[in-house]
Amino acid sequence: MDENPGLSDQYRTSSPWPVFVAFGFVISEVGILFGLFPVAVGGLLMFCGSLAGLVHEAGYASTPWRMLAALAVVFLAAGGALATTDVAATRGYAILVAAGILLVGAVVGELVVDSGPTPV
Amino acid sequence: MAAVNGELALTVLMGLLLVGVAAWLARVENWRSYTPLGSGGVYGGETGQAHHEKPSGLTRWLTTVDHKDIGIMYGLYGVIAFLIGGAMVMVMRAELLDPGATLISNTFYNSLLTSHGITMLFLFGTPIIAAFSNYFIPLLIGADDMAFPRINAIAFWLLPPGALLIWAGFFPIPNLIPAQTAWTMYTPLSAGVGGGNQANAGVDLMLLGLHLTGVSATMGSINFIATIITERAEEVTWANLDIFSWTILTQSGLILFAFPLLGSALLMLVLDRNFGTTFFVNDAGGAILWQHLFWFFGHPEVYILVLPPMGIVSLLIPRFSGRRLFGFKFVVYSTLAIGVLSFGVWAHHMFATGIDPRLRASFMAVSMAIAIPSAVKTFNWMTTMWNGKLRLTTPMLFCIGFVQNFIIGGITGVFLASIPVDLVLHDTYYVVGHFHFIVMGAIAFAGFAAMYYWFPLVSGRMYQRTLGKAHFWLWIVGSNITFFAMVLLGYGGMPRRYATYLPQFATLHQIASLGAFLMVIGGLIWLYNFVVSYFEGPVVTDGDPWNLKEYNLYTGEWEWFDRKLKTTITDGGDEEVATDGGLHGPVGAETADATDSDDSGRAMDANDE
Ligand code: HEM
Ligand SMILES: [Cu+2]
Numbered sequence: 001m002d003e004n005p006g007l008s009d010q011y012r013t014s015s016p017w018p019v020f021v022a023f024g025f026v027i028s029e030v031g032i033l034f035g036l037f038p039v040a041v042g043g044l045l046m047f048c049g050s051l052a053g054l055v056h057e058a059g060y061a062s063t064p065w066r067m068l069a070a071l072a073v074v075f076l077a078a079g080g081a082l083a084t085t086d087v088a089a090t091r092g093y094a095i096l097v098a099a100g101i102l103l104v105g106a107v108v109g110e111l112v113v114d115s116g117p118t119p120v
Numbered sequence: 121m122a123a124v125n126g127e128l129a130l131t132v133l134m135g136l137l138l139v140g141v142a143a144w145l146a147r148v149e150n151w152r153s154y155t156p157l158g159s160g161g162v163y164g165g166e167t168g169q170a171h172h173e174k175p176s177g178l179t180r181w182l183t184t185v186d187h188k189d190i191g192i193m194y195g196l197y198g199v200i201a202f203l204i205g206g207a208m209v210m211v212m213r214a215e216l217l218d219p220g221a222t223l224i225s226n227t228f229y230n231s232l233l234t235s236h237g238i239t240m241l242f243l244f245g246t247p248i249i250a251a252f253s254n255y256f257i258p259l260l261i262g263a264d265d266m267a268f269p270r271i272n273a274i275a276f277w278l279l280p281p282g283a284l285l286i287w288a289g290f291f292p293i294p295n296l297i298p299a300q301t302a303w304t305m306y307t308p309l310s311a312g313v314g315g316g317n318q319a320n321a322g323v324d325l326m327l328l329g330l331h332l333t334g335v336s337a338t339m340g341s342i343n344f345i346a347t348i349i350t351e352r353a354e355e356v357t358w359a360n361l362d363i364f365s366w367t368i369l370t371q372s373g374l375i376l377f378a379f380p381l382l383g384s385a386l387l388m389l390v391l392d393r394n395f396g397t398t399f400f401v402n403d404a405g406g407a408i409l410w411q412h413l414f415w416f417f418g419h420p421e422v423y424i425l426v427l428p429p430m431g432i433v434s435l436l437i438p439r440f441s442g443r444r445l446f447g448f449k450f451v452v453y454s455t456l457a458i459g460v461l462s463f464g465v466w467a468h469h470m471f472a473t474g475i476d477p478r479l480r481a482s483f484m485a486v487s488m489a490i491a492i493p494s495a496v497k498t499f500n501w502m503t504t505m506w507n508g509k510l511r512l513t514t515p516m517l518f519c520i521g522f523v524q525n526f527i528i529g530g531i532t533g534v535f536l537a538s539i540p541v542d543l544v545l546h547d548t549y550y551v552v553g554h555f556h557f558i559v560m561g562a563i564a565f566a567g568f569a570a571m572y573y574w575f576p577l578v579s580g581r582m583y584q585r586t587l588g589k590a591h592f593w594l595w596i597v598g599s600n601i602t603f604f605a606m607v608l609l610g611y612g613g614m615p616r617r618y619a620t621y622l623p624q625f626a627t628l629h630q631i632a633s634l635g636a637f638l639m640v641i642g643g644l645i646w647l648y649n650f651v652v653s654y655f656e657g658p659v660v661t662d663g664d665p666w667n668l669k670e671y672n673l674y675t676g677e678w679e680w681f682d683r684k685l686k687t688t689i690t691d692g693g694d695e696e697v698a699t700d701g702g703l704h705g706p707v708g709a710e711t712a713d714a715t716d717s718d719d720s721g722r723a724m725d726a727n728d729e
Contacts, residue, residue, distance in 0.1 A: 013186035016148050022277030042134035087395045
């Protein structure tokens with residue numbers, strides 16, 4: 001990616017991820033609490049996606065995909081637990097759906113994007 | 121059918137949002153540019169401005185992880201919250217001009233009361249302190265930036281959505297009403313049980329928003345602890361660490377223990393409200409449990425808010441007294457002592473609840489003990505000024521105002537700490553007077569002292585001194601009128617948190633409103649002064665606008681400012697000019713003469729006397 005530097009490579013004091021980590025956190029909190037299925041899913045995707053992007057960018061991981069998978073596993077467990085309850089089953093399903101999408105994303109990323117010829 | 125449509129619309133909306141974010145990220149992360157990568161070896165703080173620090177425009181502010189930018193955003197955020205919280209209280213003070221409910225309904229009064237308190241404490245108080253600590257701690261201790269710049273940015277970006285959630289009840293959204301729980305959120309009212317209207321989702325949103333500000337504060341505190349411990353320049357030792365950093369370090373420790381507890385208690389409350397848990401159910405003692413949890417957070421919170429302002433005052437008073445801080449060590453020790461003791465006094469807010477009298481007595485003893493380190497500081501500020509070469513600049517005036525108001529606030533606090541006195545005065549305006557002398561009279565005063573003091577550094581320009589003085593005098597007179605009237609109202613037995621009152625209290629309430637009105641005028645003068653001076657004030661060309669070198673009291677952040685003046689074009693110190701279009705070459709020794717070529721910069725005499 002060197003010949004095509006991104007914002008965060010180019011400007012030392014910039015990173016596009018924090019703002020979306022924060023917003024994703026907020027959106028998923030609101031979505032889960034009020035049982036707004038799409039909002040919960042979308043918020044979690046935004047939160048986990050940008051968290052993985054941030055960890056990758058900060059140099060703690062060489063690719064974002066494993067981090068994404070790890071987050072997916074955590075939320076699979078949490079969503080699975082919630083789904084078995086009476087009061088919050090739908091919320092649990094929302095978390096499960098988000099975790100599933102994240103897991104697929106992580107696998108695709110690992111297999112396709114990083115081994116493909118031109119990274120996006 | 122409608123529900124399904126709504127769900128569908130939400131899904132589409134969410135999908136579009138995510139696609140939009142992904143597209144923006146892809147675009148921004150592929151930012152193609154003419155500058156080679158990896159040139160950013162030197163940091164701006166060391167040699168002036170590295171050339172390509174930040175992108176331009178809105179993107180810069182959305183993506184910045186620079187502690188100075190984040191400090192500015194915190195400051196702007198805090199000021200906006202202060203204006204909104206101030207507007208809320210002015211509606212209340214207008215309502216209180218006469219005994220009946222003439223202007224607004226009682227429920228709306230309660231909503232404003234709740235929101236005013238939460239806004240001022242969590243959306244103004246904590247952020248305005250974070251503004252100064254973010255901008256100046258790294259400069260004061262010679263660090264390149266915060267230890268975790270990205271976490272710093274996340275912590276800030278949690279705040280704007282937090283504010284929207286806290287205020288959501290006021291927005292014209294169907295079926296949503298503002299919380300009326302007061303800032304203490306006592307159960308069972310806040311649990312939404314019973315016949316009231318507090319089961320409304322507006323309360324849940326407020327609790328969530330509060331939770332977010334707590335997460336934000338916790339992230340910030342971890343960052344400050346790590347920064348102050350690990351990122352100090354070699355010459356900055358524990359022995360010569362400045363007083364502001366000490367207070368921020370202590371404050372961060374308090375946040376670390378207090379805020380996660382608030383966060384958990386809030387979540388428990390949310391669970392009680394929405395998922396049928398029974399943490400705070402009344403007949404099992406839940407109401408008292410909430411009070412214990414809340415005040416175990418709440419009392420440290422008031423010291424979280426007051427310690428850094430004390431640090432600011434301890435930093436500024438010596439600079440305008442021409443001598444070093446008297447008893448520096450003791451000021452540090454008393455800061456640490458307050459930090460520890462502040463966790464042992466929470467039940468002084470619960471003297472009237474019928475808790476065990478033996479417990480009560482021990483909390484009374486510790487509460488009285490905490491007055492000692494507070495008094496130590498007060499005497500140190502006074503002895504620093506004693507026989508000093510006082511320069512009554514605007515920041516100095518605000519610091520002296522801090523000391524005056526803090527004395528009254530502290531002494532009224534000691535009276536409240538005495539159980540028999542508290543049983544009479546609890547839940548009266550006396551308590552309101554007590555804490556306003558401190559939160560407005562001291563904390564906000566110190567915040568404004570700091571804004572005036574560092575205005576030239578941040579904006580590169582000087583404010584209008586006469587207006588600054590007018591602001592101060594309106595505030596010191598206004599705050600004493602308002603809050604002293606409240607103390608007297610409390611002696612008279614006027615209970616707090618009421619929109620209406622008995623006719624005998626009318627005069628004192630009107631006097632309190634008059635003082636508040638004076639403060640509004642002062643605040644508007646401040647706003648005008650800062651906005652106009654930011655764009656048109658005389659350019660600061662001297663790296664030592666307060667003549668600190670003369671007294672040997674120069675500090676790191678001004679050194680940094682001086683270097684910056686010498687290495688950038690002095691057009692007001694706007695770094696963007698240098699970064700946006702790459703107008704001038706890499707900064708180095710050869711551009712150091714840029715300062716001299718600026719002949720329009722009126723050398724200003726910033727003694728401000
Ligand atoms: C000198 C040390 C202090 C003592 C001994 C003290 C004591 C007290 C006591 C006993 C109360 C409870 C009154 C009641 O509700 O009946 C109280 C209330 C309060 N104090 Fe202080 N205080 C001190 C300093 C401070 C400081 C430094 C702050 C702020 C930074 C502060 C902020 C508050 C607030 C906000 C309340 C009201 C809480 C509420 O809404 O009920 N106090 N204080
Ligand atoms: Cu207290």
